[in-house]
Amino acid sequence: MIILAIDTATDETSAALTKDTSVLSNIVWSQASLHSKWGGVFPSLAKREHEKRIGWVVEKALKRAFSQSPYTNHNSLFTNIDAIAVTAGPGLAIALEVGINYAKKLAREYEKPLIAVNHIEGHVLSPLTVPFSTQSKNTPEISFPSIAVVASGGTTQLILVRNFGDYEIIANTQDDALGEALDKAARMLGLGYPGGAVLEKIAKEGDSKAYALPLPMQGRESEGKFSYSGLKTAMMRLVNQEKPLTKTKIQNLAASFQDMAFEHFVRVSRRVIQNSHSPINHLLIGGGVGANVSFRKKLQQMAKELGIKSVLSPYSKKLYTDNAAMIGIAAYFKFKEEGVSTTNFDKIDRTPRARITEKFTWEKD
């Protein structure tokens, strides 16, 4: 099944072509540098940039897939596309709207079904993507129940995956998201925005035991809550105490903060998984923070201790952060499992607070 997928949930404008679980093309236009002076995503700027770039990313995704795939003898890949998929939420309302309107326009023009996808479900299923060249041999096998870790700039959740489309959030953040906390720490250290990836690089050179930061929710892990605001405040105090900052201090502060933030995530996750009392088959890792090597190592160690069969994560860095390929794959499974496909597009609407545990309103009976 060939799907043209579009994602404009926050500050990445993305379009991809997927064939079942394989990725034919995945174009991401990141607006991050434009938002950096605000220290976060500025909604009206995001909307304007999505409008400016959406046509370009779709065109580029089509051309790239066109040059790689066996469908090169067609004038336009649109004739081979079975469906169009678009992120309906969660995300920024005015950003989501750009992708939805564009997807509706294409679906009407080319008479294709339109599949609305939950952005978080895209992150959950992103480890199941495979590069087009190896599609037949390498598609990861998945069995249920499994657990998904989704850690990004706006989401920090542990999700029990009972089946495709059947999810339960078993741990959630009660304040900041993990990626947001890393971004804020990076900003305190003068490392720019978004800072997760830079913080990782700098932390590699530092000593994670150099500073004693408080471990959040200690002794309360079984409540299934992540919390980063106390850690962030402690970091702010520490950074101010340590001023003027030298290179070594920055490296040690970065390493200490990152280590404590990850330690907290793993401690809560370990306890919640233990308490779920069901044998978990796989641990799926998705979302921007998943690109962090020490985060994944800690999760791998935890999975081993808990007897989880395997840890699955996306095959490319580009598939951790926001991208449309994961939306194409989620749409494929949604179509396969539920047969959800609609030629009546009018009801599909932006759903900024969509939850992975609930159907979109227009899909409810």
Ligand code: KG4
């Ligand atoms: O999935 P994503 O693109 O979703 C959002 O836009 O929310 O994730 C972005 C987040 C940012 O907070 C960014 O700092 C973080 O993922 N991130 C990382 C790394 N790469 C991106 N955090 C830690 N280590 C990385 N290598």
